[in-house]
Amino acid sequence: MNPEELFYLLALQKVESVGDITAKKLLAYFGSAKEIFQSKPSKLESIEGVGSILIRNLKDQSIFKKAEKELDFIQSNAIEVLFYQDEKYPERLKHCIDAPVVLFASGNFNFKNRKIISIVGTRQATPYGAESCRKLISDLTPLNPIIVSGFAYGVDIIAHQAAMEHNLQTIGVVAHGLNQIYPKAHKKYVSSMQENGGFMTDFWSSSNPDRENFIRRNRIVAGISEATIVIESAEKGGSLITANMANDYNRDVFAFPGRATDKYSQGCNNLIKWQKAQLLTSAADLVYMLNWDLETPKASVQKRLFVELDSEEQTVYNYLQAKEKELMDVIALECNFPIHKISSLLLNMELKGVVRPLPGKLFEII
Structure with a gap:
C-alpha cells in the first residue's frame, strides 16, 4: 500500500463513530480512503447509515495529525500493514464481519495454504493443562500448523514455546501497539518468535494493554484460524469469550475435558456440556474432526x-x-x-x- 493511501486509511480509523464495519462499507463504495475524505457531503449522504454527524467528524483536522504520527511510527519501525483486501491478509479473517480493516504485523509470516489453529486457556495453567498443550502441539508437528495465541501468561505462552521448540510458525496476537511488549516478562521470547512468526495487532502504538482491549483482541484469535482449542479455563474467563466468538464465526471449537472438581476445567467441561465445543483428547481427534488430509511423511x-x-x-x-x-x-x-x-x-x-x-x-x- 502506498504511503498516501495508508495515511488516509489511518485517518479513517480515527474518525469518531467509524468502526471496522462502517469503514469497509465506505471503502467498498468509494474505492479508497483518500476518496472518502475528498468526496462531497451530498455523495456521502447518499450512503445508507451515513448522517450529518459522521460527515462532520470526517472534517476533524486532529485525526490527520494522529494519522501522520502513526504513519511515522510504522515507517520508522518497519511495521508491516496488512489491508483487509490484500492477498497477505489472513484469508479466514477476511470473512469475519467485524475483522480489522488493517492489521499491524512484525515478524515473518506466511499464511498461504497453511493449517492454522488458535490455542487459548487460563493464565494459571496446571501441570495437566501444560502437558496437554505441549503434547498436542508435538503430535501435530508433522502437519506443520501455525499456532496462534495471545502471548499471555499460562496456556498462551506454553503454546508459543511448544511451537517454537518444534520449529512451527507461531503468532502472538496482542492487545496493544507494537511499540511495547506485555507482559514484560515475556520479552525474552520476542526475537525467537519473530524468526518464524511474530506479532499481530489492530491497535496503534498509542494503545496500552487496557482490560477492554483484550476482549477486542480475541476476535482476531478466534477469526484467524480454522479452529479454536481451549486447554483449561475456569468457569468464567477470556478463553470462553474467544470460544464464543469462534462459534459466532462458525469456526470449530474444541476443549480438553477435566475432572468436575478441578477449578480450571470447569469452563472446558461446560463448553462440552452445552455443546459449544467438541471434546478433544488427542491430536488424532483434531485431525479426524477437521478432516485434515495427511501427506505421506518423507521419512525413509x-x-x-x-x-x-x-x-x-x-x-x-x-x-x-x-x-x-x-x-x-x-x-x-x-x-x-x-x-x-x-x-x-x-x-x-x-x-x-x-x-x-x-x-x-x-x-x-x-
Whole structure:
C-alpha cells in the first residue's frame, strides 16, 4: 500500500463513530480512503447509515495529525500493514464481519495454504493443562500448523514455546501497539518468535494493554484460524469469550475435558456440556474432526521401522501387513475393534507415518 493511501486509511480509523464495519462499507463504495475524505457531503449522504454527524467528524483536522504520527511510527519501525483486501491478509479473517480493516504485523509470516489453529486457556495453567498443550502441539508437528495465541501468561505462552521448540510458525496476537511488549516478562521470547512468526495487532502504538482491549483482541484469535482449542479455563474467563466468538464465526471449537472438581476445567467441561465445543483428547481427534488430509511423511522406510506402536496399533499394523490394503470397516471387524476406536488408531498411525488412507475408506501400509 502506498504511503498516501495508508495515511488516509489511518485517518479513517480515527474518525469518531467509524468502526471496522462502517469503514469497509465506505471503502467498498468509494474505492479508497483518500476518496472518502475528498468526496462531497451530498455523495456521502447518499450512503445508507451515513448522517450529518459522521460527515462532520470526517472534517476533524486532529485525526490527520494522529494519522501522520502513526504513519511515522510504522515507517520508522518497519511495521508491516496488512489491508483487509490484500492477498497477505489472513484469508479466514477476511470473512469475519467485524475483522480489522488493517492489521499491524512484525515478524515473518506466511499464511498461504497453511493449517492454522488458535490455542487459548487460563493464565494459571496446571501441570495437566501444560502437558496437554505441549503434547498436542508435538503430535501435530508433522502437519506443520501455525499456532496462534495471545502471548499471555499460562496456556498462551506454553503454546508459543511448544511451537517454537518444534520449529512451527507461531503468532502472538496482542492487545496493544507494537511499540511495547506485555507482559514484560515475556520479552525474552520476542526475537525467537519473530524468526518464524511474530506479532499481530489492530491497535496503534498509542494503545496500552487496557482490560477492554483484550476482549477486542480475541476476535482476531478466534477469526484467524480454522479452529479454536481451549486447554483449561475456569468457569468464567477470556478463553470462553474467544470460544464464543469462534462459534459466532462458525469456526470449530474444541476443549480438553477435566475432572468436575478441578477449578480450571470447569469452563472446558461446560463448553462440552452445552455443546459449544467438541471434546478433544488427542491430536488424532483434531485431525479426524477437521478432516485434515495427511501427506505421506518423507521419512525413509528404515526410519519407520523404529516407530513405536502400542499393542492395539501393532494388531492393526500386522493385519494390514498381511492384507496390503483393506476397508476401515473390515479392519475394525477383523481386528475386533469398534469403529470409533479403529478411526482413532488409524489416525494415530497416520501421524506416525506407518499407514495412509486411500479413496473409499481404504488403508494401506506405507
